[in-house]
Amino acid sequence: MTGRRAILSGSPFEEQIGCARAVVDGDWVHVSGTTGFDYTTMTISDDVVEQAEQCLRDIEAALAEAKCTFADVVRVRCLLPDRDDFEPCWPVLRRAFGEIRPAASMLVCGLAGPRMKIEAGPRMRIETEVCARWSAA
DSSP: OOSSEEEEEOHHHHHTOOOSSEEEETTTTEEEEEEEEEEEEEEEEEEEHHHHHHHHHHHHHHHHHHHOOGEEEEEEEEEEEEEHHHHHHHEEEEHHHHTOEEEEEEOOOSSSSHHHHHHHHHOOOOOOEEEEEEEEE
């Protein structure tokens, strides 16, 4: 695979910010930080586990458009404002990545949630970012 290609999800934030859900660059697919926001309904759940599940659905869709799967993921970063929210997400992450065991990090930090809270209601509680390597095999 050669060249660079942006993958757009249709999120209004991509246009407002000037970013893409993912970028395919050579053999690599870089997926943007993905929150639990459901762009088809323009809603976000209050439940961190439901948000984690939505994150992974959105990431999986971006990877599929790049002709990748979770099996191609080599790195996962989870960003959460509240460290106590991480452990409840473990089963969700394990279902997606348990067999392939990518490198992983969890970071406690502030997210863009307060801005989105005005638009969508509840605050975002988890953001996940992945990097995958594409192969023609």
